[in-house]
Each structure stands twice: as structure tokens, then as C-alpha cells.
Amino acid sequence: MTSLPEIDGERLLARLDAFAEIGATPGGGVNRQALTRGDRQARALMTALAKARDFSVFQDDAANLFIRMEGRDSDLPPLLIGSHLDSQPTGGRFDGALGTLTAFEVLESLADVAFEPTRPIEVVVWTNEEGCRFAPGCMGARAFVEGKIPLEWAGTRATDDGSRFNEDRLATIEALAPEIDHRRLGFPVAAYLELHIEQGPSLESAEIPVGIVTGVQGTRWLEVLFEGQTAHAGTTSLQFRRDPLKALTTGLAALYETVMPEKADARFTVGRIAVTPGSVNAIPATASCTIDLRHPDTFVLDMLEEDIGTQLAAAAETERVSFSIRKTVDMAPVTFSEDVVATLQTAAKTAGFNTRSMISGAFHDALFLAGHAPTAMIFVPCRDGLSHNEGEYVKPEDSVAGAHMFLASVLELLR
């Protein structure tokens, strides 16, 4: 019998440092946006590390990268573990990379002791999780689950240099094609497990090292538009004003006081606001904003969306301006596999980890994989909940603890 596999914390942290050098920014973060030169360098390094350990490497038509360890029965669908290596333009060094390198560390730790899993294990690097260079996000995971690349993505242009998604995708695939084999999209998967930084402050503030993620909250994006009458700031008295920004701010002020204070699990965010014509001395003609609304429960989302419409419409009526609201995104809440979650809880208990069950507030590739295979996630704390920011930071001991938990979970899933 071989000895038990163990995480090599030093190796994991060294790998994190090595990947953080690719696309490193002066502020200590990374700019390694999807399908750029930096992203390709990261894929090349990942491939080189895999080949050095004699793992086989594949990529599919979405440029998703797979690193495979064979199992006792190679015909069984693999256990899939991983995350992404692309980043925001001024992103942190842990978002995506920590999950990918933790999965690879697990593979190496198994190889270190010549562990033979019951089924194949594959580390996956999903393409374009962030969605900031090419929308939408999670392109690789979406295409994998759909089994094809949606036609409408072909002409999508990059926000930075204007190049086409299709060209950058093919160039990325071709850069590695001589060294690695092709794989079809959407092959069967036994289960999917992803580790990620929380990107929120709850684990850190509760001093809990591991979150077991039981699902992803639902998200709706709304576009709100008020239309009034532009007029001269100096000459138009109150009775003649039809000010759409007054309606918008009054309506938003009311919503800020009700939505989140009354529903602890709700998230209500106005990330964009604008007026036209945007002149210091003109009452605006239009005022608009976006609303990002989230909650784990579809029923509550429906109720909140109705509340928002009602309150904003009332503000519009008071100011005698017209009002419209349009839903641009409606992602239903996802509940992860109860079996996988239970397995993680067992693994945590056995390994002695203090955990918290939690809902993910952010999208992840796992949200899409949940439609393809039994799926769950593990979160580790990050400082001040800060992410999508060069100051993103995870304590070394938390990264290593997460890897221990991930290894224990993989072993439990393989039983």
C-alpha cells in the first residue's frame, strides 16, 4: 500500500507566485485577460508543469484546458476539478488561479505517492470566466455544457484591442496545438468541484477557514429609465420642473432603505447611473441606472423585482416623468448537488475543518457545470472580501488549508 497523499504547501505557494508573475501589474495584481498573450503564457506554463509530471493534456474547441490523471477504470467519466486562469484588467492573483493551482496541487500530491484513483481525475482551466474582455463571462464553461460554441459569440469584439473572439480563440488553441491533443466539448463528467476565494467578507469576519457552497443566488439585472423635460436650471421654478433625476434619486433612496435592510439575503446594487444631456446648468432630460438584484430564492426575487418597479413608478408619477424598466439578465438561483455537498461535509468533519455552509454571491464556472454534473464549491477567506482588485489577498495558511480540504474532498468523492 502506498502512503497517504499530502498537500505540499510550499509547492502550492511557489506555483501561485510563479503564475502571479504572468501579467503582473505594478500594483501587485495581474492583468491576464482572457485569450491575451498573458493568458496564453499561463496556459503554456500550466501545460509544461503537467507534462513534467507525465499527465496528459487536452484542449477543446472553447480552448478549455484539461490535465488528466488516469484511474483504475479509464472508461469511467472523470472527476473534474479546477477553475480559471484569466483575470480582470486590474485583477488579483488569487481569483481563479488559486482554484486552478489547488486542483493541480491535488493531482501532484496524488502522483507523489503513486495514488491510483478509482476513476480518472482531470484538472480543468476554463476559458474566459471573467467576461470583461469578451462578454459574457464563463464562456468556456457555458460552451462545454452546451456542447458547442454559440454562433453569436463569433463576432464578439474585445473591449481592449477590438480583436474578434473567434480569432483569439483559434490563435490560443493553435499556440498549444502542437503539444497537446484535442478533446470534444461536453464529455460526461462524474462530478465537478471548484475551489475559489469567497470574494466577500463573511468567512474572514467569522474566522472560518472553509466555506462549503451549497448554491449560487439568483441574479437579475434591470435597466431603469426616467424621461422628463430638460430645461434651464436658472429660469425654471419648481412647479414647471419635470426632473427625471429627482424621480430617480428619490426612488433609489427609498429602495436603499428597504430592499437590503428588510431582506438580509438580498443584494441591491446600483453600479451605473447617467443623465442626459449632462450639462451643469440644465435640468436633465433623462436619468437612467442599472440595478443588480440578487437573492437565493426565486420567489423573493420576484417579490423584490415587483417592489422595485412599484416604488420607482410611484416616484415617476410624483415628478410627472415617464418611467420604464427592462430586465436584461435573469439567472435563476442554482442549488448544488446535495450528494456532493454532503460528501464535502463528511470530508471536513473527518479532516477536522471548521466550515460554514453558504450561498455564493458571485457567478462561477460551477454555476454552469451544475447543469451538467453533480457540482459543489469550496470557498476560502480573502482579506476584507476584496476581489477584482490588485489588493486581493489570501493568507498563505488559508490557501494551504483550502488545499488540504480540497484533497480530503477529492478523496471522499472517489470513495
Next chain:
Amino acid sequence: MTSLPEIDGERLLARLDAFAEIGATPGGGVNRQALTRGDRQARALMTALAKARDFSVFQDDAANLFIRMEGRDSDLPPLLIGSHLDSQPTGGRFDGALGTLTAFEVLESLADVAFEPTRPIEVVVWTNEEGCRFAPGCMGARAFVEGKIPLEWAGTRATDDGSRFNEDRLATIEALAPEIDHRRLGFPVAAYLELHIEQGPSLESAEIPVGIVTGVQGTRWLEVLFEGQTAHAGTTSLQFRRDPLKALTTGLAALYETVMPEKADARFTVGRIAVTPGSVNAIPATASCTIDLRHPDTFVLDMLEEDIGTQLAAAAETERVSFSIRKTVDMAPVTFSEDVVATLQTAAKTAGFNTRSMISGAFHDALFLAGHAPTAMIFVPCRDGLSHNEGEYVKPEDSVAGAHMFLASVLELLR
């Protein structure tokens, strides 16, 4: 004894039509921005009309145009009457043009009956009142009153084609220079009188044809900035948010409910609002806006400005975000000459006009002339108070009534 001068309403309306053709826009307005080809065409037409009546024509270094009728004593400072001919990019046909052409109609009506005034009368066309192509507005009137062109204007670039103020100013002067004489900036003036459309709805709604303007309200421009902490919309619960837009909208909502409702003469306008980074799914890092605050009384302006600072600071404190406010414009209220205002009231009474005394909400060239000579203004109603808009409209009978009132006022001022 000559017969009494009389306004020729048909002639005035025909002149308005002729000038509305210069820079006419498809929407029925004009685009005759300062020192453009259209502006030069308007000056050329004005000059041709003046020469056809044997008036002498001058221009100064600011390209202000003067059309002079001699008086009994040519050494006395002239009575100055006029307005401007430049427009907003999608401006109306009455803003500026009505006052200029009314002043010229008065000059023609006097010439029709060979009326000899006690002192010279000059019609002035001020350069760049609007300030939209080259900031600031009222450049011609400012330079006239200062007696020189401020050095800092020389390099100012046009917002449309990027050409320099100084080059366009000289080209405009040179285009007319062969035909007309030069005049120094800031010569002595007996009194200044300007007719303008109200650019607000109060005369129209009260069905009063003439406003006697006793002053211009004070204006302050404030720039407000809240700085919080950007964070993920989905993962950050209420207790961890430091949302600057929540602070801004809450603060503004409170101000909308107090400033204007409590002070009938106050004007409170937020014309610009912005957040960074401006991402649908990110709590903003910063939220900013402009405030345009007006009132005829400096004491009340001081009080309101303090109130605004206090209320916004309180909102910032509640949301744990930082707050700053900066004053970028502070134009004190101006009170026009009591003598000129009394003379206008006498003229109105004699001529049988129903008038209203009022404060101008907008800037005008007269605001600057008030620092140089006894000054007042006459307002005529415009439809729905609409101005800076192609739909700007003045009823023909209101234009003609305004000209009658203007002639009566000029005759009274000459007594």
C-alpha cells in the same frame, strides 16, 4: 416737428425670418455658434442692413459689432441697446436674435421719421454670449467691460473643430474690416438696455407680455464627491458596504425635498451625476455630481450652500464614506439700475403695457454691462419657457409688443 416713431411689426418679423435662415437646422432652430461661418454671415447681413440705412458701423477687438445713429450731441456717451446673434449648437431662432433685431428695429423706426435723439444710440451685437463653442459665455461683454481681452482666452480651443479663439476672433474681425471702422473696447456708455426672451415659463403662464428685469440672481456651482469602497455586488452584504452612491442619492433626495420647496426663489439643479468604475455588478468606488444653486439674495445663497454641505456630510457619515464639496463658480446676484428700471416702468405705464417685475434666472450680457453703465432688461414670453432648443418659439404678437415696449423705453431713456 416730425411725426412720432413707430415700430414696423412686419419688418421686424421679416428680419427674424431672414436671420433664422442663417445656420438653419432641420428641426426649425439655428446652429450659429460663435465665430463660425454662420455667425460671420449674420454679422455681414447685419452690417449690410445698417449700411443700407446709412448708419455707421464699428467693431472692437472682441469682434463686438456697433451700429450707430448720431444724436444732437455726438460727444455724449451713447445709449447702448442690443443683444447677441450667436446660438447654441441646436439653438432657437429667438435667443439673442430677437433682442438684437428689436434694437435695430428701434433704430430704423427712429430713422423712418428722421428722429434726432438727444445723444447717439448704438445697437450692439455682443460676441459669444452662449459660451458653448468657446468658454466662458458673454466673452464680448466681459472684454468690453474689462477694456481688454483676458490673456487666458487666447489659446482656448473650440469644442467643435478645435480651432483657437484668437484665430477665429481675428478671422471674424478681418472678414468685415474692409467695410467698417475699428472701435476701442470699453468706451463710456450712458445706459444699456437689452430685450431677451424669458427662457422660463412665468410670463407665459401669467399671460403678461412684458417683464421688467430688476436684476440677475446669484449662481453657485458646486462639485460633490463621495468616496467609498468598490466591492462585488453579489457577495457584499449590507454591513460591509460603504456605498458612495447610496450616500449621494439619499443626500440628494433630502435636498430635493427641502431646498426648492422651502425657498420659492431658489433653484436647485443636479445636471451631472457619475460613478466609478461604472460596472453593473460592482458597488461604486466614487459617486459625484454637480449642483447649480441660484437665488437672488447672497444671504440666502450662503445659508443654502451651508445646508447642502451639512445634509450631504450627514449622508456620508451614515454610509461611512468620505465626502468633499468644491465651489467652482460663484457669481453674486446683480441688481440693475433703479433709475433705468423706474424709467421702464414709466414707459410701460404711459404705453399701457401690463408688466411684471422679475429677476432673471439666466446669465445675459446685461449682467456684465451692469458693472459699466446703468442697465436693465426687458423680457418677452416664450412658449413653455423652452429655450436652448430648436422648438423655442415666441408668438409674433409678443415679439411686436416687446418691440413697442422697447421703443417706448428708449424714448423715455432719451428724455
